[in-house]
Amino acid sequence: MNDSYDAIVYDLDGTLVRLAVDWEETAKRIKPIIRTHGGNANADDALDLLPVAEEIGAADAIEPHLAAAECAGARQSERLPIMDELVEAAAPVGICSLNCEKACRIALAAHDISKDIGAIIGRDSVSERKPHPEPLLAAVEKLGVRPERTLFVGDSDSDQETARRAGTAFRGV
Known part of the structure; x- marks a missing residue:
């Protein structure tokens, strides 16, 4: 399924990791x-x-x-199984999260993810936040691909709505 896309963008919390936040x-x-x-x-x-x-x-x-x-x-985040998919992906990958960009980077480091992540867009990276399409479109642009050739993987209705508004495919986890 993922071979038919030029890039894959993942949500962070609830998709790649579970942040240990009260x-x-x-x-x-x-x-x-x-x-x-x-x-x-x-x-x-x-x-x-x-x-x-x-x-x-x-x-x-x-x-x-x-x-x-x-x-x-x-x-202190918990690594979720989809993180393996990100690490093994042949296509360029990015992250588009409602969490701040620094937390995204810390979570990747905490799980020793050395794979090149071509775009990391957090809540504080752009002026709008999900479900507005701007964060996802910023990740897509940074990856150098077209929205219609991008898969967004997330865990929420907001992620699905973000993908719809940005014109990308969506897969829920």
Whole structure:
């Protein structure tokens, strides 16, 4: 199946690795920041608070907390079976993640992935985030291929929607 694509782009968390992040604990550190900026901080998952923070102009204030949790979680992440597929892929590969770029790089290093990853696009690499197509299209462009010749592998409805909006094929895991 993968031989019919010029490149494969993978999501990180839940696809290649499982980050060891306590999102509820991270949310507890972020909620006071959201409230200080006048936002509704009812979510118990820190990543669910990101859209709220963006809406009220507090994304930059919570980013260090999210990134720190992701980077720490990347060091202790669990390698998932799809990582073997990435390592063995003959086509160029990239990563497009809702996590910060540094966490993506730390997770790869933590699992001794030495394969050349042609594009690593995290939440902080471009101005938009998934399911907007910009992150995936940035990875595709960096790999030097066309979207319609690219497979995006991910684990969520948001990943599938990102692929649809970017014009790539999608495979869920």
